[in-house]
Amino acid sequence: MIEEIGTTEQGELVVNLGPQHPSTHGVLHLVVTLSGETIKKVEPHLGYIHRSIEKMCESLSYRQFIYVTSRMDYLSSHINNHGCALCVEKGMQIEVPPRAKVIRVLMDELTRLASHQLWWGAMAMDVGALTPFFYAFREREAINDIMEETCGARLTMNYMAPGGVAFDLHPDFQRKVKDFLAFFRTKIDEYDELVTDNIIFQRRMEGIGYLSSEDAISYGCTGPTARGSGVSCDIRKSVPYEVYSQVQFEEVLETGGDCFARYNVRMGEMRQSISIIEQLIDNIPGGEFLAKTKAVLKLPKGEFYSKVETARGEFGVYIISEGGTTPYRIKFRSPGFSNLSALDHMARGHKIGDLVAIMGTLDLVIPDIDR
Amino acid sequence: MLSIENITHSIDVWLYGTFNPTAALLLESLIVGLCAITLFAVLGLVLVLMERKVSAYMQIRLGPNRVGPGGALQTVADTLKLAMKEGLTPDGADKFLFNLAPFMVIVVAMLILVPVAFAKGTQIWDINIGVLYISAVSSLSVIGILMAGWASNNKYSLLGAMRSGAQIVSYELSAGLSIISIVTLTGSLRISDIIDSQQDGWWLFKGHIPAMISFVIFIIAVTAETNRAPFDLAEAESELTAGFHTEYSGMKFALFFLAEYVNIFIVCAIAATLFLGGWMPLHIGHWTAFNHAMDYIPSSLWFIGKTFFLIFVIMWFRWTFPRLRIDQLLSLEWKYLLPLSLFNLLLMTLISIKGWHF
Numbered sequence: 188m189i190e191e192i193g194t195t196e197q198g199e200l201v202v203n204l205g206p207q208h209p210s211t212h213g214v215l216h217l218v219v220t221l222s223g224e225t226i227k228k229v230e231p232h233l234g235y236i237h238r239s240i241e242k243m244c245e246s247l248s249y250r251q252f253i254y255v256t257s258r259m260d261y262l263s264s265h266i267n268n269h270g271c272a273l274c275v276e277k278g279m280q281i282e283v284p285p286r287a288k289v290i291r292v293l294m295d296e297l298t299r300l301a302s303h304q305l306w307w308g309a310m311a312m313d314v315g316a317l318t319p320f321f322y323a324f325r326e327r328e329a330i331n332d333i334m335e336e337t338c339g340a341r342l343t344m345n346y347m348a349p350g351g352v353a354f355d356l357h358p359d360f361q362r363k364v365k366d367f368l369a370f371f372r373t374k375i376d377e378y379d380e381l382v383t384d385n386i387i388f389q390r391r392m393e394g395i396g397y398l399s400s401e402d403a404i405s406y407g408c409t410g411p412t413a414r415g416s417g418v419s420c421d422i423r424k425s426v427p428y429e430v431y432s433q434v435q436f437e438e439v440l441e442t443g444g445d446c447f448a449r450y451n452v453r454m455g456e457m458r459q460s461i462s463i464i465e466q467l468i469d470n471i472p473g474g475e476f477l478a479k480t481k482a483v484l485k486l487p488k489g490e491f492y493s494k495v496e497t498a499r500g501e502f503g504v505y506i507i508s509e510g511g512t513t514p515y516r517i518k519f520r521s522p523g524f525s526n527l528s529a530l531d532h533m534a535r536g537h538k539i540g541d542l543v544a545i546m547g548t549l550d551l552v553i554p555d556i557d558r
Numbered sequence: 559m560l561s562i563e564n565i566t567h568s569i570d571v572w573l574y575g576t577f578n579p580t581a582a583l584l585l586e587s588l589i590v591g592l593c594a595i596t597l598f599a600v601l602g603l604v605l606v607l608m609e610r611k612v613s614a615y616m617q618i619r620l621g622p623n624r625v626g627p628g629g630a631l632q633t634v635a636d637t638l639k640l641a642m643k644e645g646l647t648p649d650g651a652d653k654f655l656f657n658l659a660p661f662m663v664i665v666v667a668m669l670i671l672v673p674v675a676f677a678k679g680t681q682i683w684d685i686n687i688g689v690l691y692i693s694a695v696s697s698l699s700v701i702g703i704l705m706a707g708w709a710s711n712n713k714y715s716l717l718g719a720m721r722s723g724a725q726i727v728s729y730e731l732s733a734g735l736s737i738i739s740i741v742t743l744t745g746s747l748r749i750s751d752i753i754d755s756q757q758d759g760w761w762l763f764k765g766h767i768p769a770m771i772s773f774v775i776f777i778i779a780v781t782a783e784t785n786r787a788p789f790d791l792a793e794a795e796s797e798l799t800a801g802f803h804t805e806y807s808g809m810k811f812a813l814f815f816l817a818e819y820v821n822i823f824i825v826c827a828i829a830a831t832l833f834l835g836g837w838m839p840l841h842i843g844h845w846t847a848f849n850h851a852m853d854y855i856p857s858s859l860w861f862i863g864k865t866f867f868l869i870f871v872i873m874w875f876r877w878t879f880p881r882l883r884i885d886q887l888l889s890l891e892w893k894y895l896l897p898l899s900l901f902n903l904l905l906m907t908l909i910s911i912k913g914w915h916f
Binding site for chain 1: 613616617618619713714717721787788790791794797798799877878879880881882883884885886
């Protein structure tokens with residue numbers, strides 16, 4: 188790696204972008220080969236925040252390992268937990284009570300909103316507008332407060348458990364969520380006025396980081412990254428879990444394939460999430476929030492896979508069980524890793540400023556990539 | 559009436575009455591130099607605080623509010639912190655140039671201050687080519703920035719300096735052409751003449767649409783020249799960490815920081831002088847009573863008010879707009895602003911030849 192740093196034989200500049208860099212949102216290390224300002228090659232170096240989560244899970248019980256996954260994609264911690272809980276439930280054939288199903292979807296969608304809000308702020312910051320970040324955090328704070336009341340946590344929720352959710356909803360939950368939605372409906376229009384309609388912002392995004400639908404598929408991109416290229420890949424639509432088959436929502440698809448298309452997909456998804464929450468918030472069924480399960484969970488011998496749609500794309504959990512109380516082997520399919528692999532393809536030929544914008548639209552969370 | 563003009567005049571009279579002319583001139587230069595340095599310090603303190611308060615206001619925050627009343631002494635605390643920091647020089651840096659660069663930048667900022675008229679009769683040197691002098695000296699600041707970027711032995715700094723060079727050299731043209739379009743109206747490069755010519759109304763209003771166009775172009779160009787967002791590519795923090803001053807710390811960094819704010823003040827002061835009449839109160843044609851009422855507001859307040867309004871506008875830009883990309887920045891200048899300025903200059907020449915302005 189050392190000889191890569193410096194100048195190439197063709198006189199191209201090799202620059203280390205990260206691991207400590209304001210725009211990599213964590214410890215991503217990109218070795219960028221530049222000819223002047225133009226990008227010739229981008230090479231991600233990973234592993235700075237690798238914590239062997241998959242290996243750790245092998246020594247944790249089926250109840251415990253779910254909590255570790257909050258630390259992967261910390262902006263979608265509910266959804267990560269959800270995917271793991273689904274996989275265990277699949278193996279144990281636990282029937283989840285209807286109340287828990289609705290609560291899970293509500294939490295997932297609130298998480299998606301919070302995640303996209305943070306992304307929106309960071310995206311604007313990446314292209315140089317610092318102020319939207321604060322607006323995004325104001326709204327995100329409201330969601331965090333709602334989460335805090337019910338889950339007792341603001342970032343690593345650890346709320347989903349095999350068989351349902353760990354605790355019942357806080358009595359104020361419905362009222363607060365409704366208040367928040369009424370507030371956020373006006374704010375999302377402000378988001379559009381402040382950033383989406385800004386001419387400089389549009390010029391920075393349009394035609395940048397083009398990813399064709401074929402490339403999106405072959406790089407394994409999922410989530411808003413692939414949907415911006417017109418690839419229909421929403422797990423909530425294609426393999427509906429919980430109550431997603433019963434709610435009305437649209438899979439947001441854009442065909443542009445550029446940064447602006449990916450941006451618009453996420454803005455559209457925020458509106459869809461609002462609509463999902465609005466449909467469910469008054470229709471939370473009563474009853475149990477957690478199915479009765481045995482004290483010690485043992486998955487039967489075999490292989491189990493389940494997948495959910497996080498704010499970044501498809502999150503898969505693959506468990507191989509030998510019949511014991513801990514998994515024999517566990518593998519997480521994280522969306523960020525595959526999305527990052529397309530970065531080099533997208534960034535070549537663009538300028539440094541564009542690289543930052545492209546990274547912004549990929550919405551990378553580094554612990555999700557490194558695990 | 560107690561005005562700055564009377565004070566400076568009485569000091570001048572007293573000095574020349576007490577000492578022989580050479581000593582008086584030397585003493586006067588010393589006093590002026592001290593005043594300029596004090597002004598620098600005060601401007602730094604006020605503008606940094608103002609920026610932080612304005613940004614806080616736009617970002618639904620409170621801003622600094624712990625040091626002093628309402629956070630008024632925050633900048634003093636920051637300066638103390640910076641003064642006590644170690645001034646690191648990176649390995650492999652060109653030590654001489656690295657240490658020279660911040661002083662280069664700050665000295666240039668000080669030099670531009672010379673012909674600025676702060677109030678009626680308050681000017682360090684009413685040089686007869688004032689406007690030309692400002693254009694000439696302000697382009698020197700790029701040398702300091704290039705020097706800093708090159709000497710730091712850091713690729714980010716080098717990229718930042720490279721961007722800054724391209725940017726300042728390009729936008730200098732538009733700023734210069736905007737200045738010239740006002741000079742065609744006044745027929746003089748002397749700052750005091752330009753201000754006097756706005757006795758019956760500011761050029762922004764008297765010069766019809768071309769004056770407004772050149773005002774807008776001038777504001778855009780000077781925002782770019784001072785490396786402020788949305789043109790802050792030289793220090794684009796999400797791309798180049800801190801651009802040309804990445805490797806600077808302690809007081810050397812503080813000098814860059816101070817120079818940035820003083821430069822903002824100077825360009826806004828020049829814009830106020832050329833387009834908004836400098837210290838000249840708002841006069842409207844033959845409204846004698848209104849004009850007299852306006853005269854009661856001291857000229858220094860008029861100048862400071864106009865300048866700080868423009869500074870606020872430039873800060874507003876910074877906290878609202880996303881940053882342009884380097885190629886967009888240069889095409890904006892060469893493809894749009896420069897042709898527009900040239901055309902505008904022609905139009906302005908026609909207006910001043912025909913005497914169509916008020």
